[in-house]
Amino acid sequence: MFKKQFFSQLVFLSLTGAIFLTGCASQPDPHQAEQYDLEIRRGHLYAALSKFDVSAMHYQKALGFVSSDDVPARLKALGWAADALQTAGKYDPAQELYQTAIRLAKSNLPGSQLDLLTLQNNLAQLFQATGRLAKAEALMKSVIKDSEHLEGADISQTLSNLAVLYYETDRLDLAEPMMRRVLTVDEEKFGPNHPEVAIDLNNLAQLYADTDRYDLAEALMLRALKIEESSVESTDGQIATSLNNLAIFYFDQNQIQKAERLLERAVDIGIRKLGKKHPQTLIYVENLEAVREVLTQD
Structure with a gap:
């Protein structure tokens, strides 16, 4: 049984330096503020290098340089650390920080x-990734409801995650229109060649493939991969997952050698950028082994 992956999306807290509340009981020490900002920047750097364990360590270290009553700064450090741990597949400590x-x-x-x-x-995305779908759905719906009348709220990524959850629970009548809606919103917001759009294209393509609309599915997957490979904003995990899903598509179309080449690339990225034991890497390795087993039987 091959394993494909949908893209559920993290929403990142705004990338700013240290932010201190005015009117706190005590004014922040300038040296402490500088150290906080330095650790946050180190966290961003290692995240950009796909070294998420190290990134999380620096975000958590930043907490030692900010006062307990500075809520905005503490929230950013905690949130970024949790995001990094989740991306690294360290779900239990990530959940605790969230x-x-x-x-x-x-x-x-x-x-x-x-x-x-x-x-x-x-x-909610963590709950979804770890199979706790009822919890994930309830929390996503709560986020969407609470965002409806809140200025500055952006629910497109939560809608995307909920659409994937609907698909995973065989509610295609709800999943497809929501995926189309998210794609339209993101194309208008980011432009047609942004990694966020590639995520939407990939998710819709998986739905098309599983409902026998193969030409549409292939076109969307190829467009998504082209966007990801040409964008500096795409993550290694995103590219590897797209390669994995396209490989499964070609395998199902009996294009076995194409599938093998794509999975070899996915495994290479997974091992180099995510680590041998990362859950995504293990999926790519398992799929590649299955493809090669079929090839040896031909």
Whole structure:
């Protein structure tokens, strides 16, 4: 049984330096603020290099340089650390950090409302990635409802994740129109050649492939891969997952050698960028072994 992957999306807290609340009981030490900012920047750097464990370590280290009453700065460090751990496949510590950050955000309402929705979206994505679909769905619907009348809220990624969940639970009548809606919104927001659009294309392509609309599916997957390979904003994991899914598509079309070449690329990226034991890498390796087994039988 081959394993394909849909793209559920993290929503990242805004990439700024240290932000300190005005009117705190004590003014922040300039040296502490500088150290906080340095650790955050180190975290961003290692995340850009796909070294997510190291990235998370620096985000968590930043917490030691910010006061307990500086809620915005603490939320960013906690949220980024949780995102990095989730991307690294370290789901238990990521969940713990998300829940800590969510409690902190709830203690600082209404000022932290947007951050709260972002954290809840990402925790829902973690529930989805670990098969806790009922929890994921309930939390996604809560995020969408709470975002409806909130200025500055962007729910397209939560809608995308919910569409994938509908697909995973065989509610295609709900999944397809939602996927189309998200694609339209993201093309208008980011332009037609952005990695976010590639994510939407890939998800819709998987639905098309599984409902026997093969020409449409292939066209969308190839367009998505072209976007990802030409964009500096695409992640290694995103490219490898696209290669994996396109390989499975070609395997199902009896184009076995094409599938093997694509999976070899996915495995190479997974091992180099994510690590041999990362859940995504293990999927690519398992799929490549299955393809090669078929080839040896021919």
